[in-house]
Amino acid sequence: xRTIRFLLEKEFRQIFRNKAILLMIMVMPVMQLIVxxxxxxxxxxxxxxxxxxxxxxxxxxxxxxxVTASGYFKLTGYNGLFKEGMKLIxxxxxxxxxxxxxxxxxxxxxEGHQQxxxxxxxxNGVKANLGxxxxxxxxxxxxxxxxxxxxPPLKFDGATVIEINSSNLFNPLMxxxxxxxxxxxxxxxxxxxxxxxxxxxxxxxxxxTIEQINVSPIRKHHFILGKLxxxxxxxxxxxxxxxxxxxxxxxxxxxxxxVVLYLFASVFLLAILxxxxxxxxxxxxxxxxxxxxxxxxxxxxxMGGLFTSIDSMPEWAKIVSRxxxxxYLIEVMRMVILKGSSLRDILPQLSTVGLFAxxxxxxxxxxxxxxx
Amino acid sequence: MEYVIKTDKLTKxxxxxxxxxxxxxxxxxxxxxxxxxxxxxxxxxxxxxxxxLSMPSSGTATVAxxxxxxxxxxxxxxxxxxxxxxxxxxxxxxxxxxxxxxxxYGLSNQEIKTKSEDLLEQLGLKNEAKKLVASLPLGWKxxxxxxxxxxxxxxxxxxxxxxxxxxxxxxxxFWDLIYEASAxxxxxxxxxxxxxxxxxxxxxSIMVDGKIEALDTPANxxxxxxxxxxxxxxxxxxxxxKRSD
Amino acid sequence: MEQFIxxxxxEFAHVWRDKKTLLILFGMPVIQxxxxxxxxxxxxxxxxxxxxxxxxxQASQQIIGRIAASRYFHIQSSVMNKExxxxxxxxxKIKMAIVFPAGFNETLLHQGKxxxxxxxxxxxxxxxxMLTNYVSSIIQDYLNSIDKTxxxxxxxxxxxxxxxxxxxxxxxxxxxxxxxxxxxxxxxxxxxxxxxxxxxxxTMEVxxxxxxxxxxxxxxxxxPYLILSLINVxxxxxxxxxxxxxxxxxxxxxxxAESTLFIITCLSLGIFISVKTDSQQMAMLISxxxxxxxxxxxxxxxxxxxxxxYPLQLISNLVPAKWFxxxxxxxxxxxxxxxxxxxxxxxxxxxxxVLLAVSLKSFKxxxx
Numbered sequence: 009x010r011t012i013r014f015l016l017e018k019e020f021r022q023i024f025r026n027k028a029i030l031l032m033i034m035v036m037p038v039m040q041l042i043v044x045x046x047x048x049x050x051x052x053x054x055x056x057x058x059x060x061x062x063x064x065x066x067x068x069x070x071x072x073x074x075v076t077a078s079g080y081f082k083l084t085g086y087n088g089l090f091k092e093g094m095k096l097i098x099x100x101x102x103x104x105x106x107x108x109x110x111x112x113x114x115x116x117x118x119e120g121h122q123q124x125x126x127x128x129x130x131x132n133g134v135k136a137n138l139g140x141x142x143x144x145x146x147x148x149x150x151x152x153x154x155x156x157x158x159x160p161p162l163k164f165d166g167a168t169v170i171e172i173n174s175s176n177l178f179n180p181l182m183x184x185x186x187x188x189x190x191x192x193x194x195x196x197x198x199x200x201x202x203x204x205x206x207x208x209x210x211x212x213x214x215x216x217t218i219e220q221i222n223v224s225p226i227r228k229h230h231f232i233l234g235k236l237x238x239x240x241x242x243x244x245x246x247x248x249x250x251x252x253x254x255x256x257x258x259x260x261x262x263x264x265x266x267v268v269l270y271l272f273a274s275v276f277l278l279a280i281l282x283x284x285x286x287x288x289x290x291x292x293x294x295x296x297x298x299x300x301x302x303x304x305x306x307x308x309x310x311m312g313g314l315f316t317s318i319d320s321m322p323e324w325a326k327i328v329s330r331x332x333x334x335x336y337l338i339e340v341m342r343m344v345i346l347k348g349s350s351l352r353d354i355l356p357q358l359s360t361v362g363l364f365a366x367x368x369x370x371x372x373x374x375x376x377x378x379x380x
Numbered sequence: 381m382e383y384v385i386k387t388d389k390l391t392k393x394x395x396x397x398x399x400x401x402x403x404x405x406x407x408x409x410x411x412x413x414x415x416x417x418x419x420x421x422x423x424x425x426x427x428x429x430x431x432x433l434s435m436p437s438s439g440t441a442t443v444a445x446x447x448x449x450x451x452x453x454x455x456x457x458x459x460x461x462x463x464x465x466x467x468x469x470x471x472x473x474x475x476x477x478x479x480x481x482x483x484x485y486g487l488s489n490q491e492i493k494t495k496s497e498d499l500l501e502q503l504g505l506k507n508e509a510k511k512l513v514a515s516l517p518l519g520w521k522x523x524x525x526x527x528x529x530x531x532x533x534x535x536x537x538x539x540x541x542x543x544x545x546x547x548x549x550x551x552x553x554f555w556d557l558i559y560e561a562s563a564x565x566x567x568x569x570x571x572x573x574x575x576x577x578x579x580x581x582x583x584x585s586i587m588v589d590g591k592i593e594a595l596d597t598p599a600n601x602x603x604x605x606x607x608x609x610x611x612x613x614x615x616x617x618x619x620x621x622k623r624s625d
Numbered sequence: 626m627e628q629f630i631x632x633x634x635x636e637f638a639h640v641w642r643d644k645k646t647l648l649i650l651f652g653m654p655v656i657q658x659x660x661x662x663x664x665x666x667x668x669x670x671x672x673x674x675x676x677x678x679x680x681x682x683q684a685s686q687q688i689i690g691r692i693a694a695s696r697y698f699h700i701q702s703s704v705m706n707k708e709x710x711x712x713x714x715x716x717x718k719i720k721m722a723i724v725f726p727a728g729f730n731e732t733l734l735h736q737g738k739x740x741x742x743x744x745x746x747x748x749x750x751x752x753x754x755m756l757t758n759y760v761s762s763i764i765q766d767y768l769n770s771i772d773k774t775x776x777x778x779x780x781x782x783x784x785x786x787x788x789x790x791x792x793x794x795x796x797x798x799x800x801x802x803x804x805x806x807x808x809x810x811x812x813x814x815x816x817x818x819x820x821x822x823x824x825x826x827x828t829m830e831v832x833x834x835x836x837x838x839x840x841x842x843x844x845x846x847x848x849p850y851l852i853l854s855l856i857n858v859x860x861x862x863x864x865x866x867x868x869x870x871x872x873x874x875x876x877x878x879x880x881x882a883e884s885t886l887f888i889i890t891c892l893s894l895g896i897f898i899s900v901k902t903d904s905q906q907m908a909m910l911i912s913x914x915x916x917x918x919x920x921x922x923x924x925x926x927x928x929x930x931x932x933x934x935y936p937l938q939l940i941s942n943l944v945p946a947k948w949f950x951x952x953x954x955x956x957x958x959x960x961x962x963x964x965x966x967x968x969x970x971x972x973x974x975x976x977x978x979v980l981l982a983v984s985l986k987s988f989k990x991x992x993x
Contacts, residue, residue: 014483018472025471025512032910040918047922049932056931098959100951135929138751141758172764173740174757176747177714187749203913207906216465223431223461225453226484294905295818296646302810302913303649307656315927316665317752319672319699319720325664339717346748349715356716379435379452 011226015234023238033204037196037246041253045188048315055139058085058102060093065113067154074150075106080142097129104128104139116154178263178347189258190341191314193250198334199305201243201277205284206301208235209376210291222378232373236281243277244270254345263348272344272354275362276337282368283333289375308334336361382409384536384567385430390439390448392425399425401590402439407536407569412562414581415571418618422590423571424464427538430569431461444535457485460529460537460566464544466521468528470514474505477513478528485532499527519550523557530561537561539570543577555580575610586614588621632845639819640849650815654807654857658864661799669755671699674721675713677706680729684739688767692723697759710744720746721756800865801953802926804858805946808884809891809920811854814912816847816895821908824899839988847892854888855881865957874960880953883966886973887949893980894945900984920946948973 023030057075061068076083081104085096096102107125116122126143130136179186212218221231247270254260262269284301291297311318311325312334318326329335336357343349351358385407392399400422407413417423428434430443432452441448444458468477475496482492500506503523508516516524522542530537539558543551555577562568570581578584578598585595594601594617598610605613640647676692678685693700701719713719724742726732733739743760745753820843823829829842858881865871873880894916902908921927923941930941941947948969955961955969963970 010486011484014480017483018469018476018480021476022469022471026904026906029904029906029910032907036910043937044918044922047933047937048928054931098961138755141755145758172743172757172761174743174745176745176750176753179747179750179753182747182750182754184750187751199913203909207909211906215470216463216467217469218467219433219463219465220461220467220481221484222433223456223459223463224481224484225456225486227453291645293643293822294909295815295822296643298814298818298909298913299646299649302814303653303656306653307660310657310660311664317669317672317749320666320670321664325660328664342748343715343717347715347717347746349717353712353716379433 011230012234012237015226015230016237019234019238023242033200033242033246034249037200038249038253040196041189041193041250042257044192045185045258048188048192049184054082055080055104055135055142056084056096056102057081057104057106057143058087058093058096059083060087060090060105060107062088062110063108063112067113067116068108071108071147071150072106074153075143075146078142078146080139093127097127100129102129103135104143106143117158185258186260186346187342188314189254189260190345191338193247193254194334194337194341195309195312195314196250197243197247197273197277198280198308198337200246201239201280202284202301202305203298204242205235205239205281206287206291206297207284207294208239209285209288210294210297213292214294228376228378229373232285232369232376235285236278236369239281239284240274240277243281244274247273247277260345262345264344264350268349268351268354269341269344271351272337272340272358272361275358275365276333278365279333279361279368282365282372286368286372286375289372289377308332311335312338314338333361333364383407384409384445385413385441385443385569387430387441388439390426390429390441391437392422392429392434393437398590400429400587403587403590403592404439405585405592405595407567408583409535410562410565410567411582412558412568412570412580414578414584415569415587416573416575416578416584416614417571417587418573418621421587421621423587424540426587427540427569427571430455431459431538432456433461458535460532460534462525462529462537462539462542464540466518466525468513468521468525471512473510473512474500474516474524475509477524478531481528482531487532495531499531503527519546519554522546522550523554526554526557530566533564534566536567536569539568541571541573543572543574551577575614578610578614584610586617588617593617629841629845632842633848636819636846637849640853650811650853651857651860653810654803654861655864657803657807658800658861658868661803662869669752669759670696672697672720672752672756673701673718674698674723674756675701675710675719677710677722677724679727680725682728682730684730684733685725688725688741688764691763691767692760695759695763697756714744714746720749720752721760723760797871797954797958799926800861800869800871801950801957802924804861804884804953805887805924805926805949806917806920807857807861808854808888808949809916809946811857812850812888812891813895813898813916814909815850816892817898817902817908817912818905820846820896820899821902821905824903825905840985843896843988847896850895851885851888851892854891855885858884871957873957875956875962879963880956883949883952883956883970883973886970886977887945887952890945890949890973890977890980893977893984896988897980897984900988919944923947924950926950942972943976945973945976948976 059072061072072083072086075081084102085093087093090105090107093102093105093107097105105125105127107127109123109125112122112124124147126140128136128140176182209218212221251262251269283304287301287304288297291300311321311329311332313329318329318335321329340349340354340357343354383406385405387406388404389402390400390404391402403426415423415427425434429436429448430441432448432455436448443455446452446454446458448455469480472480478496478499479492482495487495500509503520505520505524508520513521513524526539526542529539543554546554551574558568558570558580570577572578581598583595583597584601585592587593594604594613596604601613602608602610605616607613607616674692676689678689689700692698701713707724710722713722722744724744726740726742729739729741741764743757745757747753820829862873862877862880866873895912898908898911902911923930923937923944924946925941930938930947933941952966952969952973955966
């Protein structure tokens with residue numbers, strides 16, 4: 009136990025000695041947490057729409073004003089030729105073209121049937137999907153308006169209707185930031201913990217100081233614990249800073265219990281730090297450790313369900329993501345912060361991550377060899 | 381005679397390459413044992429096996445009475461080691477390094493305190509105690525490393541080319557430290573390729589291409605080879621060496 | 626010149642010796658293409674939902690049948706009460722719950738109007754609104770099917786065409802992004818770290834006192850990464866053509882020329898970082914936290930730049946990857962020629978020149 013105290017004292021001294029890095033560790037995540045949710049915004053509004061109106065009728069005007077009034081679309085072009093609308097798409101000035109054919113109003117009234125053409129720049133899938141869907145809904149509404157106007161009231165009442173009463177739980181204002189902030193905080197904590205721990209042991213190898221440790225009677229698990237604890241503390245500090253930023257900047261107050269949140273974050277940190285130390289024991293240079301860690305981080309983050317839903321992944325990817333500690337952190341952060349989930353609710357995730365922590369650290373201790 | 385190191389046909393192979401080839405020798409308690417050889421002769425490998433940093437491929441050895449295969453952690457409690465490369469923490473101060481290494485060898489706070497005061501006094505580093513190790517000149521760093529290696533009063537201290545790259549005056553001072561440690565009963569096992577330093581040793585062994593080619597007191601070796609200096613002894617032996625950097 | 630080639634050879638040997646890093650260097654683009662191409666999708670499908678059917682009649686069962694048949698949803702075993710729904714949400718097991726009131730069919734038949742309650746987990750707002758949309762259209766379809774006789778008058782039928790990417794595949798969007806990301810990573814991080822490492826271990830001084838221009842020392846460190854990066858560009862393109870069926874619509878020569886320009890931009894950035902820092906950890910933190918994330922964010926390949934607040938849109942202009950992303954997308958997907966991208970090329974070139982000038986200047990100051 010006494011050995012660990014000396015190890016901790018030394019690690020903390022080294023951390024505090026390098027003020028530049030310490031500052032980076034503290035300031036970078038805070039800055040990023042402030043900026044990233046503003047940038048990582050999938051809240052699809054302001055979709056650029058270019059209207060090609062061949063009809064110039066009162067109906068076409070009504071439709072256009074209904075579309076622009078919805079708040080989802082920004083009219084960036086109004087032309088009489090499809091070619092010109094297309095040019096806007098090519099230069100990325102428009103995402104969608106709504107083409108209203110000649111005789112739109114006349115045909116609709118006389119023949120009761122008329123087509124509209126929508127062309128979507130589908131390179132960006134999310135925009136294409138949501139933009140198309142929104143435009144579809146608006147046109148449907150517009151269609152109903154016209155029917156109400158044109159049909160005798162009785163006849164329309166006769167149709168069967170199912171009213172859909174939908175409510176948006178946990179985030180009634182549908183703020184995308186509420187969704188992103190806990191996820192981004194999870195990523196930042198992961199990155200800080202993972203990279204610092206991965207670089208640490210390997211740094212001692214590179215500088216040769218590990219020799220002096222290896223030739224001493226230090227127990228292997230003491231050495232690993234001595235590395236684990238300082239970064240664990242640091243990780244918790246960064247996590248706390250992150251929670252403060254989300255409260256002060258975004259007004260996000262965890263709905264669930266803070267103790268539950270910290271408990272999970274603590275166990276998660278043990279797991280990701282263990283992973284970092286494990287990578288560290290396998291590497292010879294900092295450059296190598298960083299690169300390998302980066303490789304895994306990338307997979308962890310991309311497949312962690314931050315931007316895209318894990319449910320939508322193919323079967324093999326779902327299995328892979330079950331071994332991804334980051335996916336559990338992102339999930340639990342959102343659960344506890346936004347939905348107010350309790351300890352009992354997150355118990356399965358907690359025990360899985362706890363198991364990761366155990367296995368990874370044991371593996372790191374096993375693979376740290378004082379003799380080769 | 382009591383032996384603190386005993387090896388029998390100790391061998392280390394890296395693939396096809398035999399770094400140390402069946403070396404057999406004993407080191408007596410309290411002596412200063414010089415381990416000589418050209419670069420790449422296998423000195424460091426042999427030393428690393430004895431310190432428990434490297435697993436022998438075959439042969440047997442005991443250090444301070446403990447087996448190098450199974451009892452490395454017991455060995456480590458009884459030895460000090462100073463590696464060829466400076467390996468104290470450059471981003472810690474002199475005092476913090478002493479405190480840390482004292483601590484992990486299990487010295488009490490009181491012991492750490494008195495020992496580090498003595499040590500700083502002895503090395504003349506009192507004014508530098510609170511300076512970062514990185515800022516010290518090489519010679520002082522080496523002396524500090526040595527003092528840290530014997531801080532916990534080990535039975536044996538292993539020194540791997542301790543005086544590489546330092547000036548003659550500092551080397552002389554360094555050997556004074558070695559004699560002091562030896563006087564306290566610490567056995568010194570030192571590798572070097574400075575032949576004048578070989579003269580300071582009680583006994584020396586000379587390794588060529590992974591094998592021990594000669595082992596005796598400096599005086600005996602000189603008379604055996606009928607030459608006047610260790611330089612000439614070494615030259616006689618190392619002439620046929622195939623390996624060197 | 627001969628000396629220079631020798632230096633480059635030495636640097637190559639360094640890179641070549643580290644097999645672990647090399648493996649990752651070449652494995653990275655492959656894995657990224659695999660993940661983006663096959664694992665990640667912006668589509669929402671197989672979403673876990675729960676149905677509370679208090680009616681259990683013909684209409685509710687038919688609607689549930691239609692929902693179950695849709696690829697968007699996966700219905701978990703039904704529950705009996707509302708408390709269970711709340712619990713399922715809190716355990717993160719479901720994204721939506723649909724509640725049919727008792728006597729659903731009867732109300733529908735006799736009053737011609739019935740209600741369905743949808744509870745969506747809006748902690749993920751986009752998924753929530755998409756799912757609600759899907760359920761609405763399934764219900765609409767059901768209504769149309771029971772009411773076949775009625776001809777719906779005055780109907781507007783929108784006909785939607787997906788341009789460039791009819792199957793809504795992610796590939797056209799991310800292949801250029803992966804290219805920018807991988808090049809950025811290899812060039813900025815690797816050069817920065819390998820130069821700083823020489824500083825840290827003191828070997829830089831040895832090189833600098835050699836009768837060899839310090840500028841060439843730095844350049845010789847950049848050359849291996851330039852070549853490795855070009856190999857990566859080629860492998861990404863091959864993967865995208867043969868594995869993802871995404872051909873290069875424009876000129877391949879132009880694409881490689883622009884990639885070389887971007888690689889040089891990244892190398893200059895790496896050199897710039899290495900001149901300004903003294904430890905590997907610092908260089909790594911800066912290139913990772915300071916360069917990598919902004920690249921992901923501001924290149925526009927994951928997040929639409931036009932959705933960002935105006936100041937961030939301005940900042941995004943400083944990110945070289947943004948311009949490269951536009952260039953690659955234009956050449957690969959839209960198949961346009963140089964005349965359409967000369968502006969972006971010019972911007973990228975200017976950024977490079979500025980970076981090189983600044984780092985050379987501070988490099989000289991350090992030497993003096």
